[in-house]
Amino acid sequence: MMNTFGHIFRVTTWGESHGPALGATVDGVPPGVTIDEGMIQHWLDRRKPGQNKFTTQRREADEVRILSGVYEGQTTGTPVQLMIENTDQRSKDYSDIAEKFRPGHADISYWLKYGIRDPRGGGRSSARETAARVAAGGLAREAIKAIAPGIEIRGYMTRMGVHGIDRANIDWDQIERNSFWTPDASAAATWEDYLDGLRKSGSSVGAEIEVVVRGAPAGLGAPIYAKLDTDLAAAMMSINAVKGVEIGEGMNAARLTGEENADEISMGNDGQPLFSSNHAGGILGGISTGQDIVVRFSVKPTSSILTPRKTITKSGEPAEIVTKGRHDPCVGIRAVPVAEAMAACVILDHLLLHRAQVGEGPRGHIGRRAD
Numbered sequence: 001m002m003n004t005f006g007h008i009f010r011v012t013t014w015g016e017s018h019g020p021a022l023g024a025t026v027d028g029v030p031p032g033v034t035i036d037e038g039m040i041q042h043w044l045d046r047r048k049p050g051q052n053k054f055t056t057q058r059r060e061a062d063e064v065r066i067l068s069g070v071y072e073g074q075t076t077g078t079p080v081q082l083m084i085e086n087t088d089q090r091s092k093d094y095s096d097i098a099e100k101f102r103p104g105h106a107d108i109s110y111w112l113k114y115g116i117r118d119p120r121g122g123g124r125s126s127a128r129e130t131a132a133r134v135a136a137g138g139l140a141r142e143a144i145k146a147i148a149p150g151i152e153i154r155g156y157m158t159r160m161g162v163h164g165i166d167r168a169n170i171d172w173d174q175i176e177r178n179s180f181w182t183p184d185a186s187a188a189a190t191w192e193d194y195l196d197g198l199r200k201s202g203s204s205v206g207a208e209i210e211v212v213v214r215g216a217p218a219g220l221g222a223p224i225y226a227k228l229d230t231d232l233a234a235a236m237m238s239i240n241a242v243k244g245v246e247i248g249e250g251m252n253a254a255r256l257t258g259e260e261n262a263d264e265i266s267m268g269n270d271g272q273p274l275f276s277s278n279h280a281g282g283i284l285g286g287i288s289t290g291q292d293i294v295v296r297f298s299v300k301p302t303s304s305i306l307t308p309r310k311t312i313t314k315s316g317e318p319a320e321i322v323t324k325g326r327h328d329p330c331v332g333i334r335a336v337p338v339a340e341a342m343a344a345c346v347i348l349d350h351l352l353l354h355r356a357q358v359g360e361g362p363r364g365h366i367g368r369r370a371d
Contacts, residue, residue, distance in 0.1 A: 005235065007226060008356065009143075009349040011136045015086075016118070017126035023083040024132040026139055028352065029069065031077035033143045040064050040082070040138035047134045047337040061087065064135050075143075082135045086128075099313045100321045104303035117314060127240050127331055130338040137341020140348040147351050150215040155340040157182045157332055158296070159208035160191045181336040199329040202306025207332025210296045211236075211343045216282070218290035219358070220350040227286025228293070228350055235342040236297045241331050244298040248281020263291075273366060288350075295343065299332040 004012040008028045015022025041064055048062040062084055069080030098119040101108040106125035111117055122128075144151050154172070157180050158165050165184035175181055178188035198205055221228030233245045244251075253261055261279050268274035275291055282293035304323035311321045328334060 005238065006345060006349045008352040009140065009345060011133070011345055013129060013132040013136075015084075015129070015132065016120075016123040017086070017128035018120035018123070019086060021083050021085045022129060022132050023064075023081065024136040026069070026080040026082065026136050028349075029075045029077065029080050029139065030143055030146070030352070031075055033075040033139075033146050034073055035066075035070055035075055035080075035139060035142050036073055037064055037066055039142055040066075040135050043134050043138040043141070043337060043341065044084070044131060047131065047334050062131055080139060082132065082139070084131050084135065097321060097323060099315075100319050101311050101313075102303055102321060102323055103309045103311055104300070111314065125240060127328070127334065130240060130334075130341075133239075133345075134337055134341045137338075137344040140341070140344040144344060144348050144351065147348070147355075148215070148217065151347065152214045153211065153340050153343050153347070154214070155181065155209060155211040155336045155343070157207055157336060158210045160187075160195065160330060160332065161205040161207075163187065163190050163194060164208075180333055195329055204302035204305055204327070204329045204331075206301045207299045207330055207335070208296060209299065209332055209335050209339050210294065211339045213282070213293035213343055213347055216288050216290070216293055216347060217354075218288055219364075220347070220354050221283065221287040222353070223286055226350075226353065227283075228288055228346075229281070229283045229286060229295075231346050231350070232293070232295045232343065235346050236295060236339060239297075239299075239335060239338055239342065241299045241302070241335070242297050243300050246281075246296045247283060248294050249279040250281075250296060253279065267366070271366075293347075295339075297339070299330075299335050302327050302329065302331050 003014065004010055010027045012025045044062045044064055065083045067081040067083055069076055069078045101111065106122065110125065156175050165182055165187040169184040169186055171185065172183055174183050174185045178185065180188050180191050182188050195205065229247045233247065236242055236245045249256065249261065263279055264276040266274045272290065278291050278294065281295065282289055282291040304327040306322055308320050308322050311319050313319050
């Protein structure tokens with residue numbers, strides 16, 4: 001139940017971290033989008049585990065197969081079925097905790113809801129589930145290229161634990177050059193030493209991720225129940241381990257006055273509105289303004305750590321637990337491509353919604369129009 005998101009572009013993910021496979025069924029894909037497995041694989045390769053010492057050493061190729069909805073390299077308009085096989089589960093790593101609940105993990109809430117305890121890697125609550133989202137996001141990106149080729153979606157880490165980036169040092173070319181998807185090279189150097197120490201001690205740490213959507217047209221979204229920021233926030237909050245989401249200024253808006261927060265408007269030389277700032281994160285009243293869309297979220301520390309923690313068993317007896325196995329010391333690293341994928345799915349969905357209701361472009365015009 002409730003494994004589907006989206007309005008027109010609808011993604012249903014399925015599978016568990018230690019099952020034979022996982023994947024996504026994607027409905028509402030426009031026909032005629034050029035796609036093949038290699039185009040989706042590019043994005044999965046950015047997320048897959050074991051790429052460096054700072055991510056889980058589980059070895060998964062994350063090879064995607066397209067099972068339906070594509071003919072001769074183009075989408076047909078029917079559901080696209082994407083499948084990724086699991087090949088390195090090692091379920092025995094979890095045999096010692098089968099009767100115990102991991103503090104900070106979804107073990108206990110799943111048990112309280114369903115009454116079934118599957119200890120193998122967390123099942124649907126595992127970060128492994130996000131591979132299916134990245135596959136769907138790869139498909140969404142190609143559809144966006146066909147509909148609105150000027151849109152760019154970029155995610156990056158802005159904080160690891162107590163260490164944040166210096167925005168004066170931002171260099172977008174640095175994002176692909178370090179293990180942390182951060183645009184601040186000096187922050188990456190600090191994080192490397194910091195996380196290496198945590199990794200060796202068997203501990204973990206949280207992170208903050210930011211996603212910027214550039215080139216999105218004005219008019220995406222709706223006033224009430226399909227607000228663009230509502231759907232972006234829900235998409236990001238649905239990612240495993242996310243505990244908080246902000247749009248634009250976010251929580252910091254509570255510290256600002258009305259004068260400070262207002263994004264003043266003038267008319268640009270191109271005949272389009274020009275905003276003096278972007279505290280709103282590119283969205284006003286649930287509808288995009290044409291500015292950069294900015295969404296930010298926090299990821300909690302990985303719950304699976306080697307430090308003994310107090311817990312209880314399924315029978316309610318007090319116990320102590322140490323979680324062994326292969327785990328990310330900071331899940332925020334691999335959350336970056338997941339966040340980009342979720343943003344792509346939401347933006348495509350709203351492009352399709354907008355086109356269905358009002359046509360190809362925004363309806364409003366500012367200033368006098370020539371007859």
